[in-house]
Amino acid sequence: MKFTKMHGLGNSYIYVDGFHHEIPKEEQLKNTAIRVANPYTGIGSDGMILILPSNTADIRMRVFNNDGSEAKNCGNGLRCVSKYVYEASIVRSNTFTIETLGGIVTAEVHPKENGHVDEVTVDMGIPALERAAIPMRGNDDELVINERISFGEEVHALTAVSMGNPHAVLFSDHLDTAHVQTVGPLIEQATIFPEGTNVEFIQMKTEQEIDFAVWERGSGITQACGTGACAAVVAAVLNEKSKKDEEVTVHLPGGDLYITWSSENDHVWMRGKAATICSGEFCL
Numbered sequence: 001m002k003f004t005k006m007h008g009l010g011n012s013y014i015y016v017d018g019f020h021h022e023i024p025k026e027e028q029l030k031n032t033a034i035r036v037a038n039p040y041t042g043i044g045s046d047g048m049i050l051i052l053p054s055n056t057a058d059i060r061m062r063v064f065n066n067d068g069s070e071a072k073n074c075g076n077g078l079r080c081v082s083k084y085v086y087e088a089s090i091v092r093s094n095t096f097t098i099e100t101l102g103g104i105v106t107a108e109v110h111p112k113e114n115g116h117v118d119e120v121t122v123d124m125g126i127p128a129l130e131r132a133a134i135p136m137r138g139n140d141d142e143l144v145i146n147e148r149i150s151f152g153e154e155v156h157a158l159t160a161v162s163m164g165n166p167h168a169v170l171f172s173d174h175l176d177t178a179h180v181q182t183v184g185p186l187i188e189q190a191t192i193f194p195e196g197t198n199v200e201f202i203q204m205k206t207e208q209e210i211d212f213a214v215w216e217r218g219s220g221i222t223q224a225c226g227t228g229a230c231a232a233v234v235a236a237v238l239n240e241k242s243k244k245d246e247e248v249t250v251h252l253p254g255g256d257l258y259i260t261w262s263s264e265n266d267h268v269w270m271r272g273k274a275a276t277i278c279s280g281e282f283c284l
Helices: 026-037 075-087 177-188 226-238
Strands: 002-008 011-017 047-052 059-065 095-100 103-111 117-123 147-151 154-162 166-171 198-206 209-216 248-252 255-261 268-273 275-281
Touching (some): 002 075, 011 026, 026 059, 059 075, 075 095, 075 226, 075 275, 154 177, 154 226, 166 226, 177 209, 198 226, 226 248, 226 255, 226 268
Parallel strands (some): 166 198, 209 248
Antiparallel strands (some): 002 011, 002 275, 047 059, 103 117, 117 268, 154 166, 198 209, 248 255
């Protein structure tokens, strides 16, 4: 299987080009994602992403976590896919659409004079806030904003946001990796989230600056989560810690993302870098 390994702020995936190369059969995808993600016997990554033709958009993206589960969306993956399809001339325009399980999004690449793309802006769409859309058990139309919820013997205040995939955002005065490792899986696998959830831990530095750590559903601690950074800014606005229309810098372990929640159409915009690591062949 021919592949390209790319990363968005350290959030790395194995990308397979379904336009030009053969991809594994459907029944092999879960196991292939697990194998390529293994750093000891595979390539090493947070998962595998397929770049495919689409009937409803310019291209289609399928995301598999390192445990083989399929994700609805991936912000860092969107930027890397955008870089790949533009540089490979799969798309010709600087602006195009990408189909994901979480919906269709619009991406804009910012190519240099040599045609290489280092930075991409993605219109991540309108965040969904109702419990039913997260999805989260309870009153379907209810919003979850700084709500104190029991998880076993622990109680945590969280704000729930869907960016095409579920997020539980917790505010903290100090980001502690050990805390992320214990609380993250506790909330990810809680029965209140029937499909599981990503868990973000954020510390407000100013209204326009956030420190960020994440426990990703199906992957654990990662260097970056684009949809999580978007959810963090939405949660900050909902909790009156930030304002709409103001660009917020989110400091992730792998680098910075720049997020704006627009009041004009309620869309969330994400701007950040994407990079190619290597290309090769993986023996199936």
